[in-house]
Amino acid sequence: MGLDTGVRRYDGYKLRNYSDSNRNLVEAPAAGLSPLRRPVTGRSCVITEMPVANGSHLCFTDFMSTKRRKLNELKRHEAGRVCGFAAHNDAMVIKLREIGFAEGDEVEVLGRGLIGGTPISVRLNQTVIALRTREAGLVEVDLTT
Amino acid sequence: MSNDTDRELRLAMIGAPNTGKTTFFNGLTGGRAKTANYPGVTVERRTGHFHTLGGTAVELIDLPGIYGLAGRTLDERVAVDAITGRIEGETPPDLLLIFLDATHLRTHLHSVLELKALGRPAVLILNMMDLAERDGTKIDIAALERAIGIPVIPSNAARKSGREALVNRLDTLLESLPKTTTTDPLSIDGTTIKALQKEARSIANQVILHETGMNTLTRRLDGIFLHPLLGPVILAAILFLMFQAVYSWANIPMDLIDSGFSQLYGLAKQIKPDMLASFLADGVIAGLGSVLIFLPQIIILFGFILLLEASGYMSRAAFLMDELMRRAGLNGRAFIPLLSSFACAVPGIMAARTIESERDRLTTIMVAPLMTCSARLPVYTLIIAAFIPREKIGMFNQQGLVMFALYLAGIFSALIVAYILRKTVTKGETQPLLMELPSYKLPQVWDFALGLWQRIWIFLRRAGTIIFSVAIGLWFLASFPKGDNGIRDSFAGMIGSVLEPIFRPIGFNLETVIALVPGMAAREVVVAAMGTVYALQGNDEQIAGSLSQILQSAWTLPSALSFLAWYVFAPQCFSTIAMVRRETNSLNWTLFMVGYLFALAYIAAFITYHVALAFTG
Missing domain, CATH: 2.30.30.90 (Ferrous iron transport protein A (FeoA))
Known part of the structure; x- marks a missing residue:
């Protein structure tokens, strides 16, 4: 979903709040996706980006968020x-x-x-x-x- | 003038449900189609005609609302077929008027893109701009036009000034209609619709300059009306108030009408020769008067229903009832057809078209006649007035309570019958509920008045045609030939005598049976028929009184209660039966419905009669 293009805002998301399905905390900088694009606990995750009112919203599938x-x-x-x-x-x-x-x-x-x-x-x-x-x-x- | 075209230009209105298409249609064509504030009011295709400012004749097609081109329900298919030109012998419309509710632009824009992808000439009518502006939403119309590539016209369908923008531009639009052919609708799967949504959301981000949260009034009112505990209590209270009002508010006007007809009756009796006097008084006046007296109650009942429909409360009621409906095996959407059936089962049965699953739709149609329609009101009121004292229990009018109980009897038997049907003949999974709850709106005075007048007119027209002719026909049949045994020797008496043994076990006397036969035409006809039969029967003492006073002396309490129980169920309405035949397209289902309703009516009346007999000794 075009993650490699352009500069985006991420709607105030703190990516470090995400954890994978094993509830392991995934450390990631607030604005930067590179850590997440690596396989997490042996699987790669799919990141979908949807435009929202003030920027973009990232949807992480394939691994669970605590939220x-x-x-x-x-x-x-x-x-x-x-x-x-x-x-x-x-x-x-x-x-x-x-x-x-x-x-x-x-x-x-x-x-x-x-x-x-x-x-x-x-x-x-x-x-x-x-x-x-x-x-x-x-x-x-x-x-x- | 461009009247030289060989045919009228055809404009079709399409878009999500409850976006104001029918309101706009009525405004442009002077039509009087039903409008209300809940999704799925329009279930049929409707055409009207008007001339543009430049004099071009235009045929305007109003269609049921759709969220997409899948056409899952009958009403959706009507819309999809019309705009894709799949109706035989019809060319596709020359121009699509795509309606979008400006307050829901972000959520619904993708369906506009889907419609646009059909490749037909189209304009976008951005309706309810006034409401969007009131909520503080600002939309860049020019940017929207650029982004979606079709003209965008702001509108407020409810007002003439709000429709002007389209009216003024229509000639220009029609002159420059692009020559296009229809492409097949996009095949919608998870991927295509997601892509449409993504495109729509990014357009929305560009064109919505300022956006506020949802309508605060709606949020606040829903906090009350949809409150888990308070909500159902309020719904019950509203329904209860409605039936109390039908009773207590209508007393004075009903008494006035009653005394008016009594005087007319007295005057007509003076006429010579006696035969003419009897015809006018016993046939015409007694028959008509006994039904027209219920006009005030009909007005109050419909007033309430219209207010509920126009305000947006109707779909909240459906929300509150959903779980109960689900447990009975019915679709949540079934609540709206069933609630419409309180007015009349005929539009209620048609409204079932919005239900996707054929089994659910059939079940809804089968139980719709159990809802207490307004034509039962005269029957119930007459018997209640005669046999239930006008006392108060606490703060409640006792007659109103009995009426409420009769309505409840209808509702619960519908739920039980639906449950049994779903366990037996219409087995299958229950369909999901997915329904938009519209913003609350203040009902428009003019729409309210028009809606009420239409109902009054239907009632009067029925009184003037069916009821009038039944009263006259019955007068003749019940008057001739004359014999020593009064009505028993007449033609009507002969027919009645044949049927009498069937109805004796449920406590109906000969006069009642005679009145039931023409009462097959419509429920309120039975009241007119009894008016005529008893007027002919009556001695001088009784003639002075109204029909309900006559019944007091002619019937026993068990017979009266049995008669009420009969009318909770009996399918005594030709229009309903004809509509069921049309909408199910099956003689078997129609016969099944008539059969089970008569069987229930007989059983309920039998039990009521014998239980009441046991109690009254």
């Missing part, structure tokens, strides 16, 4: 940025994208239903979307709160 959540795990008033989907070509993921979910988008859980915390009302940028926990589980979010 990585599924959208259905967010509590009321917790916010974050969409960083990916559980499946690439799943019909439901395409529907989620069609209604507007995309990497880099701001999401915030506004409310949850009484029984089993479902459905969830989510602010997606300026739009509010209602969905059930099962579908929300397909959206991966990096917490910003």
Whole structure:
């Protein structure tokens, strides 16, 4: 995704907050990607860049962040940025994208239903979307709160 | 003037749901199509005509909203087929008016790019600019135009001034229509849509000069209305208030109408010869009057429903009900068709088109007639007024409570029937809920008045046509031939006598059975029919009173309750049956629905009658 071109801002992300799936802290300078592009615990990670309002947002797949959540795990008033989907070509993921979910988008859980915390009302940028926990589980979010 | 073209130019309106297409359509064509503040109001293709300032005749096509070109639901397919020219015998539209809600530009822009990729001549209507500006969003229109390569026209569909920008530019746009052929829609998979989104987001970053958070009013109101505990309580309270209001606010106007018709009845009875007097008084006035008296209640009920629809609360109600619906095996989207069915099952059944899974849609259609439609209101009110005392229990009107209970009976039986259907004939996985919750908007006075007037007009027209002719036809059938046994010797009495044994076990007398037959046409007709039958039957003492007073002496309480139970279920409405036939395209499903509803009606009435008999001794 064009990581080698140009100068970018990284939306205030502190890359050292990321850890891999073994919860090993990955040390990385705040503005510089070279440490991350090396294989981490034996695997290489894929970094996707999505434009956001003030720069770019980096989505790290293939290794876990301590701030990585599924959208259905967010509590009321917790916010974050969409960083990916559980499946690439799943019909439901395409529907989620069609209604507007995309990497880099701001999401915030506004409310949850009484029984089993479902459905969830989510602010997606300026739009509010209602969905059930099962579908929300397909959206991966990096917490910003 | 460019009237010399051999055919009208065709403009199709397309875009995400709830972006104001129908509002714009109504504004340009003078149409009166239903608009409301929730996604999926329009489920049909609709055409209207207007002339541009330069005099070019234009056909405007209003389409259901779509998020993409996949066309998964029936309503989406209507839209996709229309813009891609896949409808037989139709050329694709000459110009696409792509609608985008300016307040949701960032989220929805990718669907504009997808539509643009069709290669048809298109302009982007950036609607709800007034709301975007009110929220403090600033958009660089010229930059947007450059970035997406089609003209961008800011708009506010609800106001004439807000539509001017398009009206003023339309002639220029139509003159310079590029000659293009349709390319096939992009095949949308994970990769293509992600690329579209990426492009759209970077365009959004360039053109949105200033952006604020979401609408603060909506956030605050949702904090209350969607609160896990408070939300359901408020929903119940709103519904409860609605039914209380239908009762307590309508009393005075109903009494006025009642006394008006009583006087007319008295006057008509003076006319000579007696036969004409009976025709006018017992046939026309008793029949019509017994139905028209319910106009105030209809107005209040529809007033409430229109306010809920226009404000944006409707989809919140769907949100709150979703989990309950899911447990019954229904789609969350099914709530809106079912809620519309409180007004009338016919549009409710059509609204089920927004449901993607065919099984879910069928289940929704099958249970929609269980929702208490406004045509049951006259039936319920009549019986309740006659048999339930006008006392208060605490602060609540007792009659209103019974009405509320009848509505609940409809809702819960719908949930139970849906559950059983989903476990048996419409087995399968439940479909997900994915629904935009629109910003709250203050209802427009004019739209509200127009919507209400349309409902009143439909009610009056039905009273003037179906009910009127039934009342007259029944008067004739119930008056001739004359015999010693009164109505039993008439044609209607003969028909009734055949059916009477079937209905005797549920406590219906001959007059009720006679009224039920024309009551197949529409539910409120039964009230008019009883008005006529009892007017003909009545002795002088009874004639002075209203129909509900007559029933008090003619019926027992168990019969009355049994009649209410019958009407919770009975599919006594030809329009509904015809609509189910059309929308399911299956005679079997239609017969199944009619059959199971009559069976439930009979069983419920039977149980009610015998339980009530046991209690009253």
